[in-house]
Amino acid sequence: MEEYSPTLQDWVAKQLAQADKPTFQKLLAYYRTRGGPGLQLAESEAVRRGIAYPQPFTLLPDEYRN
Amino acid sequence: MTALNYTHVAPHSDQTEELVLAAMLIEADPLRQALGLLRGNEEIFYQPKHRVLFQAAVRLHNAGQAVDLQSMVWQLQKDGKMSLFGETVGLGAAALAELSFKASTAAHLATHCQELIELYTKRKIAELARRLVNHAYDPMQDPVELLAQAQGTLNQLTDSLQARRAVQAGSLVAEVIDELGRAVQRGNSLTGVPSGLNALDRVTSGFQDEDLIIIAARPGMGKTSLALSCARHAAGAGYPGAFFTLEMGNKQLVRKMIATEAKVTTSQILRGDLDGGLDEVAEIARKAQPLYTLPLYLDDSPGISISEMRTKATKMKAEQGIRFIICDYLQLMQGDNTGKGKGNREQEIASISRGLKLIAKELKLPVIALAQLSRSVEQRGGEKKPMLSDLRESGAIEQDADMIIFPYRPEYYGIKEDEMGNPTHNLTELIIAKHRNGPLESPVVKSVMSTGTYSDLEEGPAPAGERPMYVEGEKVNLGRLPQSTDFMPDESDPGF
Numbered sequence: 001m002e003e004y005s006p007t008l009q010d011w012v013a014k015q016l017a018q019a020d021k022p023t024f025q026k027l028l029a030y031y032r033t034r035g036g037p038g039l040q041l042a043e044s045e046a047v048r049r050g051i052a053y054p055q056p057f058t059l060l061p062d063e064y065r066n
Numbered sequence: 067m068t069a070l071n072y073t074h075v076a077p078h079s080d081q082t083e084e085l086v087l088a089a090m091l092i093e094a095d096p097l098r099q100a101l102g103l104l105r106g107n108e109e110i111f112y113q114p115k116h117r118v119l120f121q122a123a124v125r126l127h128n129a130g131q132a133v134d135l136q137s138m139v140w141q142l143q144k145d146g147k148m149s150l151f152g153e154t155v156g157l158g159a160a161a162l163a164e165l166s167f168k169a170s171t172a173a174h175l176a177t178h179c180q181e182l183i184e185l186y187t188k189r190k191i192a193e194l195a196r197r198l199v200n201h202a203y204d205p206m207q208d209p210v211e212l213l214a215q216a217q218g219t220l221n222q223l224t225d226s227l228q229a230r231r232a233v234q235a236g237s238l239v240a241e242v243i244d245e246l247g248r249a250v251q252r253g254n255s256l257t258g259v260p261s262g263l264n265a266l267d268r269v270t271s272g273f274q275d276e277d278l279i280i281i282a283a284r285p286g287m288g289k290t291s292l293a294l295s296c297a298r299h300a301a302g303a304g305y306p307g308a309f310f311t312l313e314m315g316n317k318q319l320v321r322k323m324i325a326t327e328a329k330v331t332t333s334q335i336l337r338g339d340l341d342g343g344l345d346e347v348a349e350i351a352r353k354a355q356p357l358y359t360l361p362l363y364l365d366d367s368p369g370i371s372i373s374e375m376r377t378k379a380t381k382m383k384a385e386q387g388i389r390f391i392i393c394d395y396l397q398l399m400q401g402d403n404t405g406k407g408k409g410n411r412e413q414e415i416a417s418i419s420r421g422l423k424l425i426a427k428e429l430k431l432p433v434i435a436l437a438q439l440s441r442s443v444e445q446r447g448g449e450k451k452p453m454l455s456d457l458r459e460s461g462a463i464e465q466d467a468d469m470i471i472f473p474y475r476p477e478y479y480g481i482k483e484d485e486m487g488n489p490t491h492n493l494t495e496l497i498i499a500k501h502r503n504g505p506l507e508s509p510v511v512k513s514v515m516s517t518g519t520y521s522d523l524e525e526g527p528a529p530a531g532e533r534p535m536y537v538e539g540e541k542v543n544l545g546r547l548p549q550s551t552d553f554m555p556d557e558s559d560p561g562f
Contacts, residue, residue: 002094002132012136015159026163027135034092036132 002036012038016045024049077188078112082178087119088165089172090133096172097123097133103179105226110186118147119162135159135166187223194219214373217380218428224384244304259307259390259432262299264522265509266496270469273300273390273432274503277468278423280396282437282457284444284478288494289436290314291518292473293392294322296434297362305389306361308382310375312398316364320357326518328353361386371400372421376428383429391429393422395436396463416462423466437463439472450479454499470500475513494520 031042090097108117122141126133139159142148151161201207258272283289325332328350340346382388401414426433439456452472476490494513512521
C-alpha cells in the first residue's frame with residue numbers, strides 16, 4: 001500500500017492548491033492514471049475547485065447509480 | 067587494426083533512460099520491477115540528471131513513500147538537486163512532468179532495463195580496458211595482480227549481466243531433475259559440497275559456499291588423501307572442483323587417485339609391482355574409467371601466490387563452473403609481494419589465509435586449505451590429539467577459518483587402542499576444532515592409508531568382541547562388549 005508521510009502529504013496538498021488551472025488539470029490527469037495517495041489529494045482539490053469528476057461508465061439504470 | 071580512440075562517447079541511450087524513468091513514475095508496479103532489475107544501482111544511468119532522479123526514487127521507495135511526480139519534486143528539493151531540472155521549482159516540476167508523459171505504458175520496462183544494463187556493462191568494460199592499458203605501461207604494476215583485478219571485475223560484470231537475462235523455464239528442468247537425483251542419492255539434506263563421508267557431512271551439511279575450511283595435521287597423517295577423497299567424491303557427485311597441489315605433482319596425485327580407485331598402493335603402481343601382470347593393469351584401467359570424465363581440475367604450479375590462485379580459480383569458475391577449491395597446502399603458498407603481505411612469515415601466512423577467505427567469498431564456493439601442524443603435537447606427552455594452538459603461525463588461520471578439522475590417527479603414534487580399549491587400526495578421528503556455523507564434533511571414519519581410501523564405518527555388525535557400540539547422542543566408538551553382563555537380557559525371561 002503506497003502512502004505519503006504527513007509532511008509530504010501536506011506539501012503535495014499545498015502544491016496542488018497553488019497550481020494554476022492548466023497545471024492542475026495536467027496533474028489531475030496524471031494522478032488519475034497513476035493512482036496512489038496523490039490521487040485522493042488531487043480529487044479533493046478538484047472538488048474544492050469545482051471541477052466535475054467524470055462519471056465512470058456503467059450499464060446500470062440511473063436509479064441504481066450513486 | 068584500428069587505432070584506439072578514447073574520445074568516443076560512452077555507450078548510452080538517453081531515450082531508453084527516459085522511458086524507464088517515466089515508466090517508474092506512471093505506475094507503482096513498474097517502479098518496483100525497475101528497482102529490482104536495476105538493483106538500485108544509479109550508475110546504470112549515463113546522464114547525471116537521470117542518476118539523480120533514480121536516486122531520489124530509490125530514496126523515497128526505501129523510506130516507504132509513494133514515488134510519483136510530486137513526491138519526486140519534494141525529494142529533489144530536499145536533496146538540493148531541483149536546480150538541475152529548472153531555475154525554479156515550478157520549471158523543474160514541469161520538466162519532470164514532461165518526462166513522465168514520455169511513457170504511456172510500462173509494457174516494455176524489462177526490455178528497456180536490460181538494454182540499460184547492457185550499455186552500462188559496455189561502459190564498464192571500456193573503463194576497465196582503459197585502466198588496464200594505463201597500468202600495463204606502468205613498470206611498477208605486477209602483471210599477475212593486474213590480471214586478477216581484471217578478471218575479478220569481468221566476473222562481476224558477467225554475473226550482473228547473466229543474473230538479469232531471462233531464461234526459458236524448460237531449459238532448467240534437466241538441471242533441477244539432476245540436482246534432485248543427486249539429493250535423493252545422498253539421502254539427506256546437504257546444503258553444501260558433499261565430502262563423501264556421511265559421518266562428516268552430518269555435522270557440516272557439506273562444505274558451505276564462502277567458507278574457508280582448514281584441514282590441518284602433521285605430515286603423514288593423511289591430509290592429502292582425505293582432501294583427495296573428498297574431491298573425488300564431490301566431483302563424482304556433480305560438483306566440479308579445482309585442486310591446487312603445491313606439494314605433489316599432478317601425475318603423483320592422479321597416481322594416488324588411481325590407487326584409491328583400484329584399491330592398490332601407490333608404490334605398487336609406481337613400481338609396476340602387480341601380481342596379475344598386464345591383466346591386472348587392464349583391470350586397474352577399467353576401474354580407473356570414471357576418472358577420465360571426472361570434473362576435477364589439477365594445478366601443480368609450485369609456490370603459487372594468492373593472486374595467481376585467484377586468477378586461475380576465477381577462470382576455472384567461469385569456464386568449468388568449479389564449485390569448490392582445494393589447496394594443498396597453505397604454508398607452501400606465497401603471500402602477495404605488495405602491500406601488507408610483505409613482512410615476516412607470520413604476516414605472510416596471515417595474508418594467505420585472508421586471501422583464501424576472500425577467494426571463497428568472491429567466488430562463492432568453499433575453499434578447503436590443508437595446513438601443517440607444528441611439532442608441538444609430538445612433543446606433548448600423553449594424548450597427541452592436536453589443538454588449535456598447534457597450527458603453525460596459527461593466529462590468522464584460526465581467525466579466518468570457518469571450520470578447522472584435525473584428522474587424527476592414533477595408529478600413527480603407535481597407539482593401538484583408545485582409552486576405552488577399542489582398536490584404532492584403520493581409523494581416523496576427524497576432530498572439528500572450530501565450526502563457525504555448527505557443532506564441534508569428532509566423527510570417526512575408516513581410513514586405509516595404503517590405498518588412500520576414506521569411508522564411513524560399516525554399519526553392519528562387527529565380529530563378536532569388536533562389535534560397534536552405538537550410544538544414542540554420543541559419538542560412534544568401536545568397542546568390545548563389556549565383561550559384565552549386568553545389562554544383558556535375562557535368558558530366563560521369555561520373549562514374546
